[in-house]
Amino acid sequence: MAAGNVDFRTCNYTTARDPRVILLEDMDQFEVQVFEAYHQRGFPRVVVNYAGLITAVSYEAKKLGINRDATPRAQDALKICRNLILIQQPQDADIKLKEASYKIRLAVDSVLQSLNPPPVFQYSSPDESYIDITAYIDSMEERYGYDNLVHQDLKYWENCSQEVRLIYGSLIGARIIKKILQATNYQSSIGIGCNKSIAKIGSALHKPGSITILAPTGLQQFAEFVKIEGISGLGGKLGDVIKHKFGVETMLDLQNVRHVRLAKTVTFNGNWIGYEKATVILNKAYGLCDDEVVPIKYASTATVSHQFYGHTFTRTQYMTEILELYVDKMLERLHFEKRNHNRTPTTLKFSIFLTNRNNIHAKLENVMWHEINNKGKMIDSFGYDNTSIIPQYWDKNAQVDKVQIVAKFADNPTQVYAVSAFSFMF
Template sequence: MPVAKPESSDARVIAHIDMDCFYVQVEQRKQPELRGLPTAVVQYNSWKGGGLIAVSYEARKFGVKRSMRGDEAKYVCPEIQLVQVPVAHGKADLKIYRNAGSEVVSILARKGRCERASIDEVYLDLTDAAETMLAENPPESLEDINDEALKSHIVGLAEDGSDVKEKVKNWLCRTDASHRDKLLACGALIVAELRAQVFMETEFTCSAGIAHNKILAKLTSGMNKPAQQTVVPSVSVKELLAPLPIKKMKQLGGKLGDSLKSNLGVSTIGDLLQFSTEKLQECYGINTGTWLWNIARGISGEKVEGRILPKSHGSGKSFPGPHALRTIGLVEHWLNELCQELSERLVADFEQNKRIAHTLTLNARAYMLRDTNSQKKFPSKSSPLRYGIAKIQEDALNLFHAGIHDYMGSYASKGEKNQNNGWGITALSVSASKIFTIPRGTGTIMNFFPTQSLACCASPQLSGDASMHEVVQLTAAEIESGSKEFTTAKESIGGIPGMYPRDQKRKIQEDKGIGSIMGFFEVPVQSCPSLNQEPHEETSRSSGHGSESCWQKNQAESQNRLLYGEQPQCLSVGPTMNPQEGKRKKLQGTSSILRFLKSSKYSTHDRIEIFQEPCVPSSSGEMRARGSGGSERGEWSYKANEIDPTVIDELPPHIQQEVWSWLKQSHSSKPSSSTITRYFFPPK
């Protein structure tokens, strides 16, 4: 529904850039021999030569239209060159066109706030650039005007005669013009320069509309194609809009436009001028009625969003007529293809732009085979987005089942879940939306854990940017719930020393090496000669001066096992430390996450030794006291074959490898009677 937004009191300069038959230009750049020849880009579907999706201006002169198919185009223009669009996942692959559009956007964004509307359309807010130019180098002071600017079309300016360029130059350089028109003149000069720059760097031509708002700029960018631009002064808005059919105006080409024509007899925008605000609000509500009144006068306050990257990613395919999908198997096949393409784009977006999507949405068009009034719309279904091809495919299929159940209504209960009860699918699409950028400087989740000093060895440091493997394993719901915390992390936890990753990073690098998550767990030590000895001050002192203690040896051995793939000798978890142990705990090393797993195949003697503090003297009585009461918790263990493999798949890859290695070793050993409940700490 259109939203009425008040127009700013300050004059704005908005440009809409529209590439000229863009897909053809991209193909002509790849194959320069096609330049100047009638050319068309066709779909991958070869039926009747494929449907045309882009037609060059040379081909249009022969009467070739986009609504034609390849065979028909060849009949109209035998010389036409047909180029098939690239294919991937059984559908058109628009990646090369998308990337080419990004080249253009990067050039246009140099001069102002840029909003990418589609692959080949861009909005520009040039207000600041125009104001600067007017203050420092106004058009009337220029000795030479860009030839591209002189080819501009000024709405309301007569173009008859041979001195059109001179008329345009006089309009651009008027000294008695209003401030608003002077800004438009500056905008015209800036856009002409940008269009020339785009052609020089990319070999692509484009057309443009320059006006005081987005609606007028969009309306005029296609009026004079190719490779030209049109300017709309304020005094010429009524002249431009009055004869315009309502279907040509943005947001009036559908049901709202039909309603205006049938209920009010409105055929052109000029016809709307006879209706008051009250009448339009009475018929269409306050919001839509106000918007209609404004649009008839060329008034719009819609802003240009500073967005170069797309707001969503999508992949879809149509199955018209006899190609309609009528089995769950076919639907699943095409959903898998679409989801694979979507996943590839999501991963590329993350790697290039550090962005994560939150929501997965499925849309479809369907019909009932035996329903004479099959106009019921297939419901759109959404769910939190989980990264990974298999997960996206699974969720998309579940969404389809939910949608077809709602679409079928009472018919759905008459058959099995995978049985077709008389429906057909003519279009499928999956999309990812609610995309947020990971704030710059955000590190891995490890940076939010308390740091520990390493006495004898340092782990490789992680990058300051979050890696794909760590970030994408968060569910969409988790990401969404924490998105606001990401953006306000500095403010919300700024008062807690060392908690914000960027502030903490330098300290971590100075104090210790940042390794994997395994670095935050204890070292499993099977035995230690000094286990039952009293602590000596000399021992701890010598540790800081390079002498190799028992603990250091075990620590080094543990690190070597991790680095070189050796299997850990034991898997167990001991009681947590009490506050009095905190000081000496800092001296301990770090090792594998398997430290928190307990294998039942080892003897009681081994277990007791493992649970002692590594190389820190402690009596067995003291250990029993800690394990049985006070502030400490006891030990639990579990059966290895009771681990859900899907849980392991959620771990980072390097930890997955270690856990799988242990499970393989555990399966080869004799089964024990321990249960999974022994793995968890009991309640206090």
């Protein structure tokens, strides 16, 4: 059944069947695992940045009521748990997370390449990825037959071939979890379903270190307790708007929202949700999702960023400190990409986000690896004085047109809100 053709008045769970077998591999408390010491495991712990803000929370700490919304600062969390372990976020946190993610991808890939045909792998974020093993399950059924594929204990599932296919997929999931643990010592969880939306819901239900299968025949049961924020795409502001507008809390509640009313709901940015997006949202409430698993091995962008909290800079001081800091981090990241992924960036964008939310961009086009491998040359390519950044050309040997600045600094010192420095498109 195509997602766009669902009649929400008559849709039932048995008709929402999909022959696909899709896994979502999701790392458990990823940032905590990467930065913690081994002896700290099992205790309540949080990751704290240099400003004292909590960036990640362990499951043990969450059980005590500690989370980034209710207790954004470490001092707030310590009031709840005096024995809370504070893990200091390292300065090269983004590099460490990328390196950990790379090791995880290698572990997953080693399992997938042993299957014939190899499943489709889609990188989603540093700590999660989708895997479509439908073709592999199909080939196993064709090669050995259904009776030989199914364990004797499962043969009483009469007319439940899709459920059995999902259960067989859990064997692949178990191999992936085991391989990741052996290669990195990190725990992970896997959700298995007939589409990406269901697999994502399953991956979060029984963390940590679990495999959760959500079969079509069980959609009615789990829809009653899956929270709105557990549905893909509704974990942020959009989900909050829908919950507040319609008073819904669960996936089952969302099914009772009329399509027309949802489409005309005004979102946080002042726009309507619209008919098409409302259709997608209600489809997911019924366990339907047409999104394909697209083969993507790595992220298409590499970003080095850093947060500043209330620091005030003059023009020259600001540019000098920012460029020195981010050129070092950027070069380290690019060496990692070249060494591990054998790829070089094609576009460089330098962005500064200020308290007034104005953006200042400098863009270098067709930047090649050997041209941005020199720290001094990169810094010199950005000219600046006390009032503005001056566009400058690179030397003729560099295959770069020019650096363009689309805005100027104000004359007075500016309080920096945040900086996302060098972002590359591959």
